[in-house]
Amino acid sequence: MIKFFRKIRQKLLSENKLKRYLVYAFGEIILVVIGILIALQINNWNEQRKEHQKIAKIYERLILDIENDINDLAVRIEGYKANEHLYRKVMNDSVSTDLLDEGLSRIVANIPFSSKLRNTGIAQLKQANLSDPFIQTMISRYGDLDERKTNYETRIEALSQELIKHIRDEYPWYTEWISKKIMKDNSSPELQAFFVNSMEYRNFVTHSYNLIYNNYIRIIEDTIDFLHKTRVELKRELNPQFVILDEKKLLDFAGSYEMVEIDCPIVPDLEVGMKLPVEINSNTLKFKDERFDISMYLYHELGDTFYEPRFINAFFYFERDNNDSIVGLKIQTKSSEERCNIELQKIN
Incomplete structure:
Protein backbone atom coordinates (compact mmCIF):
# COMPACT_ATOMS: atom_id res chain seq x y z
CA MET A 1 0.00 0.00 0.00
CA ILE A 2 2.82 2.41 0.89
CA LYS A 3 4.58 1.56 -2.40
CA PHE A 4 1.37 2.27 -4.28
CA PHE A 5 1.02 5.77 -2.77
CA ARG A 6 4.71 6.49 -3.40
CA LYS A 7 4.28 5.74 -7.13
CA ILE A 8 1.35 8.16 -7.30
CA ARG A 9 3.39 10.92 -5.68
CA GLN A 10 6.39 10.33 -8.00
CA LYS A 11 4.16 10.34 -11.07
CA LEU A 12 2.53 13.65 -10.12
CA LEU A 13 5.90 15.25 -9.44
CA SER A 14 7.42 13.95 -12.66
CA GLU A 15 4.49 15.35 -14.64
CA ASN A 16 4.96 18.73 -12.88
CA LYS A 17 1.37 18.71 -11.61
CA LEU A 18 2.09 20.57 -8.39
CA LYS A 19 -1.51 21.56 -7.64
CA ARG A 20 -2.79 18.02 -7.98
CA TYR A 21 0.15 16.79 -5.95
CA LEU A 22 -0.68 19.19 -3.08
CA VAL A 23 -4.33 18.11 -3.12
CA TYR A 24 -3.26 14.49 -3.11
CA ALA A 25 -0.72 15.08 -0.28
CA PHE A 26 -3.37 16.82 1.80
CA GLY A 27 -5.77 13.92 1.23
CA GLU A 28 -3.09 11.48 2.27
CA ILE A 29 -2.52 13.45 5.50
CA ILE A 30 -6.27 13.37 6.18
CA LEU A 31 -6.32 9.61 5.68
CA VAL A 32 -3.40 9.20 8.11
CA VAL A 33 -5.15 11.42 10.69
CA ILE A 34 -8.41 9.48 10.29
CA GLY A 35 -6.50 6.23 10.70
CA ILE A 36 -4.86 7.53 13.88
CA LEU A 37 -8.23 8.71 15.26
CA ILE A 38 -9.81 5.34 14.52
CA ALA A 39 -6.93 3.56 16.21
CA LEU A 40 -7.23 5.85 19.24
CA GLN A 41 -10.99 5.28 19.40
CA ILE A 42 -10.55 1.52 19.22
CA ASN A 43 -7.95 1.77 21.97
CA ASN A 44 -10.35 3.88 24.06
CA TRP A 45 -13.13 1.34 23.54
CA ASN A 46 -10.80 -1.45 24.63
CA GLU A 47 -9.75 0.51 27.72
CA GLN A 48 -13.37 1.32 28.56
CA ARG A 49 -14.34 -2.32 28.12
CA LYS A 50 -11.54 -3.41 30.46
CA GLU A 51 -12.56 -0.75 32.97
CA HIS A 52 -16.22 -1.85 32.82
CA GLN A 53 -15.18 -5.47 33.32
CA LYS A 54 -13.04 -4.45 36.30
CA ILE A 55 -15.89 -2.46 37.86
CA ALA A 56 -18.36 -5.30 37.17
CA LYS A 57 -16.12 -7.72 39.09
CA ILE A 58 -15.94 -5.26 41.99
CA TYR A 59 -19.75 -4.95 41.98
CA GLU A 60 -20.13 -8.75 41.95
CA ARG A 61 -17.78 -9.04 44.91
CA LEU A 62 -19.59 -6.26 46.75
CA ILE A 63 -22.96 -7.92 46.13
CA LEU A 64 -21.62 -11.18 47.60
CA ASP A 65 -20.33 -9.29 50.67
CA ILE A 66 -23.69 -7.55 51.07
CA GLU A 67 -25.69 -10.76 50.86
CA ASN A 68 -23.56 -12.47 53.49
CA ASP A 69 -23.70 -9.38 55.73
CA ILE A 70 -27.50 -9.27 55.46
CA ASN A 71 -27.74 -12.91 56.49
CA ASP A 72 -25.37 -12.44 59.44
CA LEU A 73 -27.15 -9.33 60.68
CA ALA A 74 -30.58 -10.93 60.32
CA VAL A 75 -29.45 -13.92 62.39
CA ARG A 76 -28.15 -11.53 65.04
CA ILE A 77 -31.50 -9.73 65.25
CA GLU A 78 -33.32 -13.04 65.58
CA GLY A 79 -31.04 -14.05 68.43
CA TYR A 80 -31.71 -10.88 70.39
CA LYS A 81 -35.43 -10.91 69.74
CA ALA A 82 -35.62 -14.48 71.05
CA ASN A 83 -34.47 -13.12 74.45
CA GLU A 84 -36.54 -9.93 74.50
CA HIS A 85 -39.32 -11.51 76.59
CA LEU A 86 -36.76 -12.21 79.35
CA TYR A 87 -35.68 -8.57 79.39
CA ARG A 88 -39.29 -7.40 79.62
CA LYS A 89 -40.13 -9.77 82.47
CA VAL A 90 -37.16 -8.49 84.47
CA MET A 91 -38.06 -4.84 83.87
CA ASN A 92 -41.72 -5.51 84.72
CA ASP A 93 -40.71 -7.32 87.91
CA SER A 94 -42.44 -10.53 86.85
CA VAL A 95 -39.48 -12.89 87.16
CA SER A 96 -39.57 -16.41 88.58
CA THR A 97 -36.86 -19.02 89.05
CA ASP A 98 -38.34 -20.91 86.07
CA LEU A 99 -36.76 -18.27 83.79
CA LEU A 100 -33.31 -19.44 84.85
CA ASP A 101 -33.91 -22.48 82.64
CA GLU A 102 -34.39 -20.08 79.68
CA GLY A 103 -31.06 -18.33 80.24
CA LEU A 104 -32.11 -15.47 82.52
CA SER A 105 -28.67 -15.24 84.16
CA ARG A 106 -26.87 -14.83 80.80
CA ILE A 107 -28.87 -12.23 78.89
CA VAL A 108 -26.60 -9.34 79.87
CA ALA A 109 -23.39 -11.34 80.11
CA ASN A 110 -23.71 -12.73 76.57
CA ILE A 111 -21.17 -10.58 74.75
CA PRO A 112 -22.14 -9.86 71.12
CA PHE A 113 -19.77 -10.93 68.40
CA SER A 114 -18.31 -7.64 67.23
CA SER A 115 -17.41 -7.47 63.57
CA LYS A 116 -17.08 -5.01 60.77
CA LEU A 117 -19.15 -5.29 57.62
CA ARG A 118 -17.27 -7.26 55.00
CA ASN A 119 -14.91 -4.82 53.33
CA THR A 120 -13.29 -6.67 50.41
CA GLY A 121 -15.66 -5.25 47.80
CA ILE A 122 -15.89 -1.78 49.33
CA ALA A 123 -12.06 -1.59 49.59
CA GLN A 124 -11.74 -2.47 45.91
CA LEU A 125 -14.32 0.19 45.11
CA LYS A 126 -12.35 2.80 47.04
CA GLN A 127 -9.16 1.85 45.19
CA ALA A 128 -10.98 2.26 41.86
CA ASN A 129 -11.36 5.94 42.80
CA LEU A 130 -14.62 6.44 40.88
CA SER A 131 -16.26 9.87 40.92
CA ASP A 132 -19.81 8.59 40.47
CA PRO A 133 -22.06 10.29 43.12
CA PHE A 134 -23.88 7.00 43.81
CA ILE A 135 -20.58 5.27 44.55
CA GLN A 136 -19.32 8.08 46.78
CA THR A 137 -22.59 8.20 48.73
CA MET A 138 -22.58 4.43 49.14
CA ILE A 139 -19.00 4.37 50.45
CA SER A 140 -19.76 7.16 52.93
CA ARG A 141 -23.00 5.54 54.12
CA TYR A 142 -21.26 2.19 54.46
CA GLY A 143 -18.68 3.70 56.78
CA ASP A 144 -21.21 5.64 58.87
CA LEU A 145 -23.47 2.64 59.53
CA ASP A 146 -20.54 0.34 60.27
CA GLU A 147 -19.11 2.85 62.75
CA ARG A 148 -22.46 3.26 64.54
CA LYS A 149 -22.96 -0.52 64.70
CA THR A 150 -19.46 -1.12 66.05
CA ASN A 151 -19.86 1.68 68.59
CA TYR A 152 -22.92 0.02 70.15
CA GLU A 153 -21.30 -3.41 70.06
CA THR A 154 -18.44 -1.93 72.08
CA ARG A 155 -20.86 -0.39 74.59
CA ILE A 156 -22.84 -3.63 74.94
CA GLU A 157 -19.62 -5.57 75.48
CA ALA A 158 -18.44 -3.04 78.09
CA LEU A 159 -21.69 -3.44 80.05
CA SER A 160 -21.36 -7.24 79.89
CA GLN A 161 -17.82 -7.02 81.24
CA GLU A 162 -18.96 -4.63 83.96
CA LEU A 163 -21.58 -7.16 85.16
CA ILE A 164 -19.08 -10.02 85.10
CA LYS A 165 -16.55 -7.96 87.10
CA HIS A 166 -19.22 -6.87 89.59
CA ILE A 167 -20.30 -10.47 90.26
CA ARG A 168 -16.68 -11.68 90.47
CA ASP A 169 -15.74 -8.98 93.00
CA GLU A 170 -18.88 -9.00 95.13
CA TYR A 171 -20.36 -12.50 95.25
CA PRO A 172 -18.90 -15.83 96.36
CA TRP A 173 -21.08 -17.80 93.93
CA TYR A 174 -19.21 -16.31 90.94
CA THR A 175 -17.38 -19.60 90.26
CA GLU A 176 -20.67 -21.49 90.31
CA TRP A 177 -22.23 -19.04 87.83
CA ILE A 178 -19.30 -18.91 85.44
CA SER A 179 -18.60 -22.65 85.34
CA LYS A 180 -21.94 -24.14 84.26
CA LYS A 181 -25.27 -23.53 82.59
CA ILE A 182 -27.46 -22.11 85.33
CA MET A 183 -30.82 -23.82 85.81
CA LYS A 184 -33.49 -23.59 88.48
CA ASP A 185 -32.59 -26.98 89.91
CA ASN A 186 -28.79 -26.75 89.82
CA SER A 187 -28.09 -23.33 91.33
CA SER A 188 -27.73 -21.97 94.84
CA PRO A 189 -30.40 -19.81 96.56
CA GLU A 190 -27.96 -16.89 96.79
CA LEU A 191 -27.32 -16.97 93.05
CA GLN A 192 -31.04 -17.25 92.30
CA ALA A 193 -31.84 -14.32 94.60
CA PHE A 194 -29.50 -12.03 92.63
CA PHE A 195 -30.90 -12.78 89.18
CA VAL A 196 -34.54 -13.15 90.21
CA ASN A 197 -35.06 -10.54 92.93
CA SER A 198 -32.23 -8.00 93.06
CA MET A 199 -32.57 -4.41 91.92
CA GLU A 200 -28.89 -4.54 90.89
CA TYR A 201 -29.58 -7.07 88.18
CA ARG A 202 -32.74 -5.29 87.08
CA ASN A 203 -30.70 -2.11 86.55
CA PHE A 204 -28.12 -3.99 84.47
CA VAL A 205 -30.91 -5.55 82.39
CA THR A 206 -32.68 -2.21 81.87
CA HIS A 207 -29.45 -0.56 80.72
CA SER A 208 -28.71 -3.49 78.41
CA TYR A 209 -32.24 -3.41 76.99
CA ASN A 210 -31.90 0.27 76.12
CA LEU A 211 -28.58 -0.30 74.36
CA ILE A 212 -29.75 -3.35 72.42
CA TYR A 213 -33.45 -2.95 71.65
CA ASN A 214 -33.80 0.84 71.52
CA ASN A 215 -30.55 1.51 69.67
CA TYR A 216 -28.44 -1.38 68.41
CA ILE A 217 -31.20 -3.39 66.72
CA ARG A 218 -32.54 -0.26 65.03
CA ILE A 219 -29.07 0.43 63.65
CA ILE A 220 -28.84 -3.15 62.38
CA GLU A 221 -32.27 -2.83 60.76
CA ASP A 222 -31.21 0.45 59.11
CA THR A 223 -28.04 -1.27 57.91
CA ILE A 224 -29.96 -4.21 56.46
CA ASP A 225 -32.34 -1.83 54.68
CA PHE A 226 -29.40 0.13 53.25
CA LEU A 227 -27.67 -3.09 52.14
CA HIS A 228 -30.84 -4.34 50.45
CA LYS A 229 -31.22 -1.07 48.49
CA THR A 230 -27.52 -0.96 47.61
CA ARG A 231 -27.64 -4.53 46.34
CA VAL A 232 -30.58 -3.68 44.08
CA GLU A 233 -28.75 -0.66 42.63
CA LEU A 234 -25.61 -2.69 42.01
CA LYS A 235 -27.65 -5.42 40.34
CA ARG A 236 -29.21 -2.80 38.07
CA GLU A 237 -25.78 -1.45 37.20
CA LEU A 238 -24.74 -4.95 36.13
CA ASN A 239 -28.03 -5.73 34.39
CA PRO A 240 -30.44 -2.89 33.46
CA GLN A 241 -33.21 -5.51 33.10
CA PHE A 242 -32.90 -6.59 36.74
CA VAL A 243 -36.18 -6.17 38.63
CA ILE A 244 -36.66 -6.71 42.35
CA LEU A 245 -40.02 -8.17 43.31
CA ASP A 246 -42.03 -6.06 45.73
Whole structure:
Protein backbone atom coordinates (compact mmCIF):
# COMPACT_ATOMS: atom_id res chain seq x y z
CA MET A 1 0.00 0.00 0.00
CA ILE A 2 2.82 2.41 0.89
CA LYS A 3 4.58 1.56 -2.40
CA PHE A 4 1.37 2.27 -4.28
CA PHE A 5 1.02 5.77 -2.77
CA ARG A 6 4.71 6.49 -3.40
CA LYS A 7 4.28 5.74 -7.13
CA ILE A 8 1.35 8.16 -7.30
CA ARG A 9 3.39 10.92 -5.68
CA GLN A 10 6.39 10.33 -8.00
CA LYS A 11 4.16 10.34 -11.07
CA LEU A 12 2.53 13.65 -10.12
CA LEU A 13 5.90 15.25 -9.44
CA SER A 14 7.42 13.95 -12.66
CA GLU A 15 4.49 15.35 -14.64
CA ASN A 16 4.96 18.73 -12.88
CA LYS A 17 1.37 18.71 -11.61
CA LEU A 18 2.09 20.57 -8.39
CA LYS A 19 -1.51 21.56 -7.64
CA ARG A 20 -2.79 18.02 -7.98
CA TYR A 21 0.15 16.79 -5.95
CA LEU A 22 -0.68 19.19 -3.08
CA VAL A 23 -4.33 18.11 -3.12
CA TYR A 24 -3.26 14.49 -3.11
CA ALA A 25 -0.72 15.08 -0.28
CA PHE A 26 -3.37 16.82 1.80
CA GLY A 27 -5.77 13.92 1.23
CA GLU A 28 -3.09 11.48 2.27
CA ILE A 29 -2.52 13.45 5.50
CA ILE A 30 -6.27 13.37 6.18
CA LEU A 31 -6.32 9.61 5.68
CA VAL A 32 -3.40 9.20 8.11
CA VAL A 33 -5.15 11.42 10.69
CA ILE A 34 -8.41 9.48 10.29
CA GLY A 35 -6.50 6.23 10.70
CA ILE A 36 -4.86 7.53 13.88
CA LEU A 37 -8.23 8.71 15.26
CA ILE A 38 -9.81 5.34 14.52
CA ALA A 39 -6.93 3.56 16.21
CA LEU A 40 -7.23 5.85 19.24
CA GLN A 41 -10.99 5.28 19.40
CA ILE A 42 -10.55 1.52 19.22
CA ASN A 43 -7.95 1.77 21.97
CA ASN A 44 -10.35 3.88 24.06
CA TRP A 45 -13.13 1.34 23.54
CA ASN A 46 -10.80 -1.45 24.63
CA GLU A 47 -9.75 0.51 27.72
CA GLN A 48 -13.37 1.32 28.56
CA ARG A 49 -14.34 -2.32 28.12
CA LYS A 50 -11.54 -3.41 30.46
CA GLU A 51 -12.56 -0.75 32.97
CA HIS A 52 -16.22 -1.85 32.82
CA GLN A 53 -15.18 -5.47 33.32
CA LYS A 54 -13.04 -4.45 36.30
CA ILE A 55 -15.89 -2.46 37.86
CA ALA A 56 -18.36 -5.30 37.17
CA LYS A 57 -16.12 -7.72 39.09
CA ILE A 58 -15.94 -5.26 41.99
CA TYR A 59 -19.75 -4.95 41.98
CA GLU A 60 -20.13 -8.75 41.95
CA ARG A 61 -17.78 -9.04 44.91
CA LEU A 62 -19.59 -6.26 46.75
CA ILE A 63 -22.96 -7.92 46.13
CA LEU A 64 -21.62 -11.18 47.60
CA ASP A 65 -20.33 -9.29 50.67
CA ILE A 66 -23.69 -7.55 51.07
CA GLU A 67 -25.69 -10.76 50.86
CA ASN A 68 -23.56 -12.47 53.49
CA ASP A 69 -23.70 -9.38 55.73
CA ILE A 70 -27.50 -9.27 55.46
CA ASN A 71 -27.74 -12.91 56.49
CA ASP A 72 -25.37 -12.44 59.44
CA LEU A 73 -27.15 -9.33 60.68
CA ALA A 74 -30.58 -10.93 60.32
CA VAL A 75 -29.45 -13.92 62.39
CA ARG A 76 -28.15 -11.53 65.04
CA ILE A 77 -31.50 -9.73 65.25
CA GLU A 78 -33.32 -13.04 65.58
CA GLY A 79 -31.04 -14.05 68.43
CA TYR A 80 -31.71 -10.88 70.39
CA LYS A 81 -35.43 -10.91 69.74
CA ALA A 82 -35.62 -14.48 71.05
CA ASN A 83 -34.47 -13.12 74.45
CA GLU A 84 -36.54 -9.93 74.50
CA HIS A 85 -39.32 -11.51 76.59
CA LEU A 86 -36.76 -12.21 79.35
CA TYR A 87 -35.68 -8.57 79.39
CA ARG A 88 -39.29 -7.40 79.62
CA LYS A 89 -40.13 -9.77 82.47
CA VAL A 90 -37.16 -8.49 84.47
CA MET A 91 -38.06 -4.84 83.87
CA ASN A 92 -41.72 -5.51 84.72
CA ASP A 93 -40.71 -7.32 87.91
CA SER A 94 -42.44 -10.53 86.85
CA VAL A 95 -39.48 -12.89 87.16
CA SER A 96 -39.57 -16.41 88.58
CA THR A 97 -36.86 -19.02 89.05
CA ASP A 98 -38.34 -20.91 86.07
CA LEU A 99 -36.76 -18.27 83.79
CA LEU A 100 -33.31 -19.44 84.85
CA ASP A 101 -33.91 -22.48 82.64
CA GLU A 102 -34.39 -20.08 79.68
CA GLY A 103 -31.06 -18.33 80.24
CA LEU A 104 -32.11 -15.47 82.52
CA SER A 105 -28.67 -15.24 84.16
CA ARG A 106 -26.87 -14.83 80.80
CA ILE A 107 -28.87 -12.23 78.89
CA VAL A 108 -26.60 -9.34 79.87
CA ALA A 109 -23.39 -11.34 80.11
CA ASN A 110 -23.71 -12.73 76.57
CA ILE A 111 -21.17 -10.58 74.75
CA PRO A 112 -22.14 -9.86 71.12
CA PHE A 113 -19.77 -10.93 68.40
CA SER A 114 -18.31 -7.64 67.23
CA SER A 115 -17.41 -7.47 63.57
CA LYS A 116 -17.08 -5.01 60.77
CA LEU A 117 -19.15 -5.29 57.62
CA ARG A 118 -17.27 -7.26 55.00
CA ASN A 119 -14.91 -4.82 53.33
CA THR A 120 -13.29 -6.67 50.41
CA GLY A 121 -15.66 -5.25 47.80
CA ILE A 122 -15.89 -1.78 49.33
CA ALA A 123 -12.06 -1.59 49.59
CA GLN A 124 -11.74 -2.47 45.91
CA LEU A 125 -14.32 0.19 45.11
CA LYS A 126 -12.35 2.80 47.04
CA GLN A 127 -9.16 1.85 45.19
CA ALA A 128 -10.98 2.26 41.86
CA ASN A 129 -11.36 5.94 42.80
CA LEU A 130 -14.62 6.44 40.88
CA SER A 131 -16.26 9.87 40.92
CA ASP A 132 -19.81 8.59 40.47
CA PRO A 133 -22.06 10.29 43.12
CA PHE A 134 -23.88 7.00 43.81
CA ILE A 135 -20.58 5.27 44.55
CA GLN A 136 -19.32 8.08 46.78
CA THR A 137 -22.59 8.20 48.73
CA MET A 138 -22.58 4.43 49.14
CA ILE A 139 -19.00 4.37 50.45
CA SER A 140 -19.76 7.16 52.93
CA ARG A 141 -23.00 5.54 54.12
CA TYR A 142 -21.26 2.19 54.46
CA GLY A 143 -18.68 3.70 56.78
CA ASP A 144 -21.21 5.64 58.87
CA LEU A 145 -23.47 2.64 59.53
CA ASP A 146 -20.54 0.34 60.27
CA GLU A 147 -19.11 2.85 62.75
CA ARG A 148 -22.46 3.26 64.54
CA LYS A 149 -22.96 -0.52 64.70
CA THR A 150 -19.46 -1.12 66.05
CA ASN A 151 -19.86 1.68 68.59
CA TYR A 152 -22.92 0.02 70.15
CA GLU A 153 -21.30 -3.41 70.06
CA THR A 154 -18.44 -1.93 72.08
CA ARG A 155 -20.86 -0.39 74.59
CA ILE A 156 -22.84 -3.63 74.94
CA GLU A 157 -19.62 -5.57 75.48
CA ALA A 158 -18.44 -3.04 78.09
CA LEU A 159 -21.69 -3.44 80.05
CA SER A 160 -21.36 -7.24 79.89
CA GLN A 161 -17.82 -7.02 81.24
CA GLU A 162 -18.96 -4.63 83.96
CA LEU A 163 -21.58 -7.16 85.16
CA ILE A 164 -19.08 -10.02 85.10
CA LYS A 165 -16.55 -7.96 87.10
CA HIS A 166 -19.22 -6.87 89.59
CA ILE A 167 -20.30 -10.47 90.26
CA ARG A 168 -16.68 -11.68 90.47
CA ASP A 169 -15.74 -8.98 93.00
CA GLU A 170 -18.88 -9.00 95.13
CA TYR A 171 -20.36 -12.50 95.25
CA PRO A 172 -18.90 -15.83 96.36
CA TRP A 173 -21.08 -17.80 93.93
CA TYR A 174 -19.21 -16.31 90.94
CA THR A 175 -17.38 -19.60 90.26
CA GLU A 176 -20.67 -21.49 90.31
CA TRP A 177 -22.23 -19.04 87.83
CA ILE A 178 -19.30 -18.91 85.44
CA SER A 179 -18.60 -22.65 85.34
CA LYS A 180 -21.94 -24.14 84.26
CA LYS A 181 -25.27 -23.53 82.59
CA ILE A 182 -27.46 -22.11 85.33
CA MET A 183 -30.82 -23.82 85.81
CA LYS A 184 -33.49 -23.59 88.48
CA ASP A 185 -32.59 -26.98 89.91
CA ASN A 186 -28.79 -26.75 89.82
CA SER A 187 -28.09 -23.33 91.33
CA SER A 188 -27.73 -21.97 94.84
CA PRO A 189 -30.40 -19.81 96.56
CA GLU A 190 -27.96 -16.89 96.79
CA LEU A 191 -27.32 -16.97 93.05
CA GLN A 192 -31.04 -17.25 92.30
CA ALA A 193 -31.84 -14.32 94.60
CA PHE A 194 -29.50 -12.03 92.63
CA PHE A 195 -30.90 -12.78 89.18
CA VAL A 196 -34.54 -13.15 90.21
CA ASN A 197 -35.06 -10.54 92.93
CA SER A 198 -32.23 -8.00 93.06
CA MET A 199 -32.57 -4.41 91.92
CA GLU A 200 -28.89 -4.54 90.89
CA TYR A 201 -29.58 -7.07 88.18
CA ARG A 202 -32.74 -5.29 87.08
CA ASN A 203 -30.70 -2.11 86.55
CA PHE A 204 -28.12 -3.99 84.47
CA VAL A 205 -30.91 -5.55 82.39
CA THR A 206 -32.68 -2.21 81.87
CA HIS A 207 -29.45 -0.56 80.72
CA SER A 208 -28.71 -3.49 78.41
CA TYR A 209 -32.24 -3.41 76.99
CA ASN A 210 -31.90 0.27 76.12
CA LEU A 211 -28.58 -0.30 74.36
CA ILE A 212 -29.75 -3.35 72.42
CA TYR A 213 -33.45 -2.95 71.65
CA ASN A 214 -33.80 0.84 71.52
CA ASN A 215 -30.55 1.51 69.67
CA TYR A 216 -28.44 -1.38 68.41
CA ILE A 217 -31.20 -3.39 66.72
CA ARG A 218 -32.54 -0.26 65.03
CA ILE A 219 -29.07 0.43 63.65
CA ILE A 220 -28.84 -3.15 62.38
CA GLU A 221 -32.27 -2.83 60.76
CA ASP A 222 -31.21 0.45 59.11
CA THR A 223 -28.04 -1.27 57.91
CA ILE A 224 -29.96 -4.21 56.46
CA ASP A 225 -32.34 -1.83 54.68
CA PHE A 226 -29.40 0.13 53.25
CA LEU A 227 -27.67 -3.09 52.14
CA HIS A 228 -30.84 -4.34 50.45
CA LYS A 229 -31.22 -1.07 48.49
CA THR A 230 -27.52 -0.96 47.61
CA ARG A 231 -27.64 -4.53 46.34
CA VAL A 232 -30.58 -3.68 44.08
CA GLU A 233 -28.75 -0.66 42.63
CA LEU A 234 -25.61 -2.69 42.01
CA LYS A 235 -27.65 -5.42 40.34
CA ARG A 236 -29.21 -2.80 38.07
CA GLU A 237 -25.78 -1.45 37.20
CA LEU A 238 -24.74 -4.95 36.13
CA ASN A 239 -28.03 -5.73 34.39
CA PRO A 240 -30.44 -2.89 33.46
CA GLN A 241 -33.21 -5.51 33.10
CA PHE A 242 -32.90 -6.59 36.74
CA VAL A 243 -36.18 -6.17 38.63
CA ILE A 244 -36.66 -6.71 42.35
CA LEU A 245 -40.02 -8.17 43.31
CA ASP A 246 -42.03 -6.06 45.73
CA GLU A 247 -43.76 -7.48 48.77
CA LYS A 248 -47.13 -7.79 47.01
CA LYS A 249 -45.67 -9.94 44.22
CA LEU A 250 -43.69 -12.01 46.70
CA LEU A 251 -46.93 -13.07 48.40
CA ASP A 252 -47.46 -15.55 45.54
CA PHE A 253 -44.42 -17.52 46.69
CA ALA A 254 -45.10 -17.48 50.44
CA GLY A 255 -46.75 -20.45 52.13
CA SER A 256 -46.07 -23.90 53.52
CA TYR A 257 -44.33 -26.56 51.42
CA GLU A 258 -43.96 -30.29 52.03
CA MET A 259 -40.99 -32.40 50.92
CA VAL A 260 -41.99 -35.11 48.45
CA GLU A 261 -38.62 -36.16 47.03
CA ILE A 262 -35.11 -35.89 48.49
CA ASP A 263 -31.70 -36.53 46.96
CA CYS A 264 -29.44 -34.62 49.30
CA PRO A 265 -26.54 -36.59 50.85
CA ILE A 266 -25.00 -33.40 52.25
CA VAL A 267 -28.01 -33.03 54.60
CA PRO A 268 -28.78 -36.64 55.58
CA ASP A 269 -31.43 -35.86 58.23
CA LEU A 270 -34.03 -34.53 55.78
CA GLU A 271 -37.21 -36.61 55.55
CA VAL A 272 -40.13 -36.88 53.13
CA GLY A 273 -43.16 -35.16 54.64
CA MET A 274 -41.10 -32.49 56.37
CA LYS A 275 -42.84 -29.10 56.13
CA LEU A 276 -40.99 -25.88 55.29
CA PRO A 277 -42.60 -22.42 55.57
CA VAL A 278 -41.62 -19.60 53.23
CA GLU A 279 -42.37 -16.12 54.61
CA ILE A 280 -42.01 -12.52 53.41
CA ASN A 281 -39.18 -10.39 54.77
CA SER A 282 -38.69 -6.99 53.14
CA ASN A 283 -37.88 -7.63 49.46
CA THR A 284 -36.84 -11.23 50.03
CA LEU A 285 -38.41 -14.53 50.92
CA LYS A 286 -37.46 -15.97 54.29
CA PHE A 287 -37.08 -19.74 54.14
CA LYS A 288 -37.26 -21.19 57.68
CA ASP A 289 -36.51 -24.80 58.50
CA GLU A 290 -38.70 -25.55 61.54
CA ARG A 291 -36.84 -28.74 62.46
CA PHE A 292 -33.29 -27.38 62.31
CA ASP A 293 -34.12 -23.73 63.04
CA ILE A 294 -32.21 -22.52 60.00
CA SER A 295 -33.24 -19.27 58.34
CA MET A 296 -32.23 -18.26 54.83
CA TYR A 297 -33.08 -15.19 52.80
CA LEU A 298 -33.92 -15.89 49.17
CA TYR A 299 -32.99 -13.24 46.60
CA HIS A 300 -34.88 -12.89 43.34
CA GLU A 301 -32.80 -13.91 40.35
CA LEU A 302 -35.01 -14.36 37.30
CA GLY A 303 -38.69 -15.19 36.83
CA ASP A 304 -39.61 -17.75 39.47
CA THR A 305 -35.99 -18.45 40.44
CA PHE A 306 -34.39 -17.34 43.70
CA TYR A 307 -31.03 -18.06 45.25
CA GLU A 308 -29.45 -18.05 48.71
CA PRO A 309 -25.70 -17.35 48.72
CA ARG A 310 -24.79 -18.95 52.05
CA PHE A 311 -26.54 -22.27 51.57
CA ILE A 312 -23.98 -23.96 49.31
CA ASN A 313 -24.98 -21.76 46.37
CA ALA A 314 -28.54 -23.10 46.44
CA PHE A 315 -31.15 -22.13 43.87
CA PHE A 316 -34.90 -22.27 44.50
CA TYR A 317 -37.18 -22.82 41.51
CA PHE A 318 -40.88 -22.21 42.13
CA GLU A 319 -43.27 -24.10 39.85
CA ARG A 320 -46.63 -22.87 38.52
CA ASP A 321 -49.70 -24.69 37.20
CA ASN A 322 -51.83 -23.81 34.14
CA ASN A 323 -53.64 -21.18 36.21
CA ASP A 324 -50.33 -19.46 36.99
CA SER A 325 -50.53 -20.43 40.67
CA ILE A 326 -47.47 -21.57 42.64
CA VAL A 327 -47.80 -25.32 43.26
CA GLY A 328 -44.28 -26.52 44.01
CA LEU A 329 -40.67 -25.75 44.75
CA LYS A 330 -37.41 -27.37 43.67
CA ILE A 331 -34.17 -26.75 45.55
CA GLN A 332 -30.90 -27.46 43.77
CA THR A 333 -27.25 -26.78 44.45
CA LYS A 334 -24.88 -25.90 41.64
CA SER A 335 -21.75 -27.65 42.89
CA SER A 336 -21.30 -31.26 41.77
CA GLU A 337 -19.28 -31.93 44.94
CA GLU A 338 -22.12 -30.68 47.14
CA ARG A 339 -25.05 -31.97 45.11
CA CYS A 340 -28.53 -31.60 46.51
CA ASN A 341 -31.96 -31.90 44.87
CA ILE A 342 -35.19 -31.52 46.84
CA GLU A 343 -38.75 -31.33 45.52
CA LEU A 344 -41.58 -29.84 47.54
CA GLN A 345 -45.32 -29.35 47.00
CA LYS A 346 -47.18 -26.31 48.24
CA ILE A 347 -49.84 -27.31 50.76
CA ASN A 348 -51.25 -23.86 51.63
